[in-house]
Amino acid sequence: MVPVNDRLSQESFQQAFAQKARIAARFYERLFEQTPELQSLFHNDQRHQQEMFASLLVTVMRTFDKPDALIAMAQRLSRAHKGYGVTPEQYAKAEGALIGALRDVLQEKFTPTVEEAWRRAIQVLITCMADRGAD
């Protein structure tokens, strides 16, 4: 895990926390641009969905230096998505959509250190979700 203790990184996480709703909205925009066929899977109110996603992002941020908590969350999320029939390729695109959304919103605060910390966490989540995608 990347130590997330330099001042700039801490500022970036605060920024991500403050902008979580915009990051979530941008994630779904990017996801549906890239993989429009996934849109029909969503039945919840979009605003409610974005809030759930945003609160998950905050939990992810809190697990950057807690690998066990991250894995436990990845397993929960993967169970919650079981049965949607999402392919590994579609999950790979979701990974790109999330990194892109973080970059769009955080801009210069999305430094290489911050990006590395997010990429590692998101890879754990996506790998776990994609493994069970075809269950």
Ligand code: HEM
């Ligand atoms: C291709 C990628 C993905 C697809 C197709 C997908 C699909 C879905 C669907 C269909 C729901 C249920 C919502 C409804 O019924 O309207 C859902 C819920 C949810 N998704 Fe995803 N998802 C994807 C990736 C992700 C990722 C990467 C994350 C987090 C990093 C995430 C976090 C959540 C959360 C927090 C919920 C809310 C409730 C729950 O835990 O069951 N999803 N997703």
